[in-house]
Amino acid sequence: ATPKDQLVVAMNMSSMRGLDPNELNQLEAAEIVANLYERLIALPADDITKPMPGLAESWTVSPDGKTFTFKIRSGVSFHSGNPLTAKDVEWSLRRLVKLGLAPSVDLRQWGFTDKNVDSLIKASDDTTVVLETPEVWNPNLIFYSLASFSTSILDSKLLAEKEKNGDMGREFLQTADAGSGPYSLRTWRVNDLLIADAFKDYWARTPKMRRVILRHIPESSGQRLQLEAGDVDIATRLSSTDLAAVQSGGKADIQKTPGFGFYYLALNQKDEILANPKVREAFRYLIDYDGLANTVMKYYGIKQETIVPAGLPGASDAAPYKLDIDKAKQLLAEAGYPDGFSKVYYATPVTPEYEVAQSLQANAAKAGIKLDLQGGDHIGKFRNREFEIFSARTGERLPDPHAVLASYATNPNNADDAKLSGLIAWRTAWDVPKDIQDMVTAAAHETDQEKRDDLYAKVNQAYLKASPALITSFQRTDAKAVRKDIKGYVGHSTWLTRWDTVSKGQ
Amino acid sequence: MPDLFQPILSVKNMSVQFPTLSGAVTAVKDISFDVGREKVGIIGESGSGKSTTGRAIMRLQPANARVVAEEMRFEEVDLLGASEADMRAIRGRRISMILQDPKYSLNPVMTVGEQIAETVILHERIGRRQARQRTLAMLERVHIRDPERVFNLYPHEVSGGMGQRIMISMMLISSPSLIIADEPTSALDVTVRQHVLSILDDLIAERDIGLIFISHDLNLVKSFCDRVIIMYAGRIVETLEACRLNHATHPYTRGLLEALPSLDHPKDRLQVLRREASWAEA
Amino acid sequence: MATRYFNDLHNWLINEDFSSMRQARLHKAYVLWLSLIANPLAFAGFVVVAALIAIAVLAPLLANHDPILQDLTMALRPPSALHWFGTDEFGRDVYSRLVYGARTTLYISILVTVIVAPIGFAIGATAGYLGGWVDVVLMRITDIFLSFPSLVLALAFSAALGPGIENAVIAIALTVWPPIARLARAETLTFRSADFVVAAELQGAGVGRILFRHIVPLCAPSIIIRLTLNMSSVILTAAGLGFLGLGAQPPMPEWGAMAASGRQYLLDAWWLTTVPGVAILLVSLAFNLLGDGLRDIMDPRNA
């Protein structure tokens, strides 16, 4: 059994890439950073769309919607003992933009660049930070971004000491922490173990768990057995059968945290056959939504055929498609391919993506489409539009339809050399209908929440009708098994699960 | 020598069979002979069963071989009925065996001294020190000049002739009463052979023991042994005094003699042995 | 009557007084066969390998379901009268996949042998026969491949070559040839100065003739035996690669990939990994026993 005052979590850490909040880009690392650091704004796990005060006690938005003024909480100190001031906030946010690494999109997408950030983000005194946006955006989008792990506030004084060759402390931060969160990093051995100790001077509350231990257990069966034996409290990467077994075993609860991303199928529109809308539609009838939902996808996803993630404004539960081979055949015949065709199909050989792909392969075969399924790492080819059919999943972190739609439904320039490879619509070479793109852009700038909700509902319908080249089937969920005596461990849709709220009861 | 006629070994109707894929092969068939304190040569062509006979006496035939005999007696011991433990006490102490090629018949990773001393330690239960003394003395006895040095050599570091002398000392150190030498000099040069044989000859005379000398060299057996047994196809076709070999009567023996080129009686053409089926049956 | 006929045949085969080349060959095979029967473990291995071949050939007759037909409603069912070895995560019949998988397994084994034996032999024998700098260069290359972590080499190459069973086989072959080359070299060294090779040289035979007409027949048994003994690790490596998406591609049934992908269901659907696992175990055990037996039988030094 685990010690009473310690939380032991089983994880698969093999894809973790350092602990620098401005560099990492991955779920497990994000959860750790969420607890080592704090951000201006907090999004409660149970009401994810509602910005709450974090390090910022309060804030105001100027009437033109472009200037945000944050009042920084005083009396907060970093793990190093340095007091946290507005200067640290200014330095941290600028650092994110200037380093320009993967998570910098969180600010860059609103128009911040390494050129303008020094003038747009400023600490006016020790407790006030002023942030200006180059354009008017819906303020929630900005607040959500400031709640992301990437906008964590770093200890600028400490990092100044640790700086090497002007790296803004990057090397140091990979394996150390410079935060003010409820836990401080004690030991980290990559692909082995991470130990975090409770931070005594944490301002909000005293964490009940004196220590949190994350163990790298790559095998699902290993995690499950340890969980059932009580040697770990939480298992985070279980296969669906193991989840089912744990659930029926009664020692732990299964927590399904919905995420804002989809399992998708991408049909390259540079391919003549796949560019045919009827062929695209035919593929929708080849996905065994219900069969998968009850088996492979039971814990990994929620059936969602539309494009706005469930739980967000404009979402709909319309499900007009279901597995229908005959219908698919008919569509193919109408498109001029009664005898089908064959295509190369790339998918990553990981659960459940590969199972979903194999299911599609089997159904397609019945409709006469021969899919040559190739496992392996093909993301590079997908990004360069060098594929025929590809499937994977995304994980957007903003609790707002904009994040998903910007990637799935905008493609301002469909030319090869535009290199908008951040957008999966561009990668698919899909010339998204203009009205959809316009509505998505308008909604992001719209400050009136009702109009916005309306716009998203329309986009949702238009997307469905467009017979998209990016077909969504399941909305991603992340399932964890939590032993019954663990209270307060609540999965967070934007990867910010907290440990300081956890307690162990009998 | 009165006890020359008192046999130390007597074998009656011994046969040895090997099972093979195409039925059992009888390598030795119903042979009988006695050995006293004398030098008995066994000659015969390759495959006639000489080595098999020698090994059967020591009960060292391959595991799959089947040995049957009416009687096999060595001094007071019944070799047929002796247990494996009895045999171990006999081998090396009372009957010894010298093999053809010292290059292969010595353990390559043990010093020669160690290998000789092992025999006395095993049979006489004496200490290492004492065994070493005995070994050195024995080495000296076989005309090895610097026994102290040779004691610590490995087999690959000694010449063929020396190797065979080491083999002799190893097999004679426990004073056995019968020695079986299976072609002890065939791997040696003529010059060395003479020396090795004379050492063996001396030791045998000195200790008054019996020797079974297996060879296919007629000239050698004739000049070295007292009696000769001639084998053909697993049978003994003839037994005679060595000095009378030239007057052998059996056509096989005669054939062998005629086939030999000779310095003293040069012939233009050699006689070729014409085998007769009856030889193998008689 | 029949026994009489068999006796005659036996006598004709066992007789060493040949009247034709064909009889000589048949005799050789027959003697091998007799020694095989006489060695119970090797014979057991032979029977299993023969069964594997038979199953592979007769797969369509033996299978009672379509091996690639999915039925998600029937996923992960335990063994029953309908599905003898249960069903997998897609509701496919494990028994039928096992039967068809024999083909893949056999295919891999044969392909690896076909690639590795000639390459390993050519490199090893050339190095051993020619000696000198050729030997140094070739053996250095062999050493480099030998000191590579073998699974990593296979992984890297099959990742580089792209997924697919043939590519996986090539990648595996890359890890298998160095020991074969070493073996071929060692064997060649023992034969290089044999009198019959010298005799051929003195008659003017060239390097190629000596290597392929004289050395090959002598090295072949030990190389084949070594490959037979390697077969289990070849199958297991192919399995590992299959699990990583680099070996056999779905929906092709392959034992290794079946065992590996069933691994995540091991605790609840034991049959998924256990059935192909036991099949792999049996076949590699059989290959091993057969290889050991062949070595005992064919190598005169082991007589």
Added chain:
Amino acid sequence: MTMISVSNLAVSFDSGDARKHVVKDVSFAVEPGETFGLVGESGCGKSTVLGALAGRLKNWSGTIGVDGEAISRKRSPQQLAKQQMVFQDPFGSLHPRHTIGRTLLEPLEIHGLGQRQERVEAVLRDVGLPASFRHRFPHQLSGGQRQRVAIARALILRPRILLLDEPTSALDVSIQAEILNLLKDLREREKLTYILVSHDMAVIAHLCNRVAVMQDGVFVEIATREQLLKGQVAHAYTRTLLDGSRGYVPTRARN
């Protein structure tokens, strides 16, 4: 005209510090149809001389002439075919997995000669083996039969010279007699020139016209057959060898 002329032949193995001079300075000439013997104890360099003559060894110096032709280190197929070698060990000199027929066909293939089956049958007849032996493998033959096959293989290219390296020392006396007779017959019939290595003086005296006694890489004496038979040898070492081949001389008796 001499068939073989060798002067100042020296052979060494291994280069550098480990260099070993095995044959130091050897000269002799052999007439056509003559049989020239070589005796000496193990390791004195007899086989090495033959190896250099046959073209098996390359690291020799001095001059070798065969059939009036000076031989260089690299030989043409014709030059190779002119002399063939028979080895000591009949068990090691035939390829264990080749049938006799294949062994005999091989030289014909190498030299691109025709009428192969006929030649094989003829040469088998020459060495006194039935034609049906073509289908056998070496392990199915006795030592003497194998040695006959080895001789047949050497003869099939119709060489002028046979180099015989202890051709009978692994054989029983009865078989040795057959082979020695065969060699004698062939020499007469085919007008062959032999160089015969043996350690048995009786064999040498039986077959050779002259013999070179070798010790430690040099010839200590070249004696004729008559000298051997009469015991008129000059060198003590030659005498030792002669005595040795008569059998065991008890030292006790001598003392």
Added chain:
Amino acid sequence: MTIVQTTGTGPSRGTAALAALQKVATSFGVILTTLLGLLVITFVVGRMVPADPVIAVIGDQADHETYERVYKQMGLDQPVYVQFATYLGNVAHLDFGQSHVTKNPVASDLARVFPATLELATLATIIGASLGIPLGIISAVRKGTWVDHVARIVGLLGHSTPIFWLGTIVILVFYAKFGLIPGSGRLDVYNEGLVEGPTNSILVDAMLAGEWEVFRDALLHVAAPALILGYAAMAYLSRMSRSFMLEQLRQEYVLTAKAKGLGQRAIVWRHALRNIRVQLLTIVALAYCGLLDGTVLIETVFAWPGLGQYLTSALFFADMNAVLGSVLLIGIISIAINLLSDLTYRFLDPRTR
């Protein structure tokens, strides 16, 4: 009559030392070329692997600008040979670069993961050798009897069982069902962080620190994976020892020993074993090298943070520095082990002295 007593006096001590030195010098050259070849191949293969190291760092969804920026930062815009030359230059200064995945210097990563694998492989080799060699010898001595058959089948099963399957079954039975062994990893959470020693091998460190509780815990953790690996190694070792022993028992000197009156036991364990110890040493060394890189699967099943896992994940994320560093390490180790066994060989076998 004089008989020349020829004995191999061998070269004098001085020349022997010189020859040994020469030998060392050539082997050093050989090692360097082998390692260089190893690096070249690894580099080339690494370049061929389709996984994109940049994407591995920035994630799938990053945009093109970020991609370009990181691409340059990682030095991938330079020609391959320049990258390789730079790498070689760094290696010459004992700098193995930084891992993209772990963000640590590769050298410090290796210093952490390698001892874990070493610990496992060493124990497994000890287990495999101490069971496999006697088993092989016994089955050689009893060739063809049921003892031989059983011993061979037991050994071969170890060679033919999928390791991941066996590993999971062992965990299931001995951990989950009977609770006899600890689950996975190297230590229980209670004992984490109690010893942070100089060698990174917990067993050794705990022993040095005198933390016997930790030592016991670590030993319990390593037991199951080491036994499973040891079983696999045992199969190989017992088969090889069997055939070596059979070979020896056919030798003429065995007959001599029997003729002296030695019993079977003395012949096998005193005479024959001494003749095969060099070969045994070689195969134990080979098995050890094999285990060092063959631990991938068992490390995954038992969540053992060792080199096998490190290397595979590096490979999958195209983390070239980590891959090169690990391959180099394994290469050096396997060359070193072979060299060592070569040297011992010289020492143990009088014929090669």
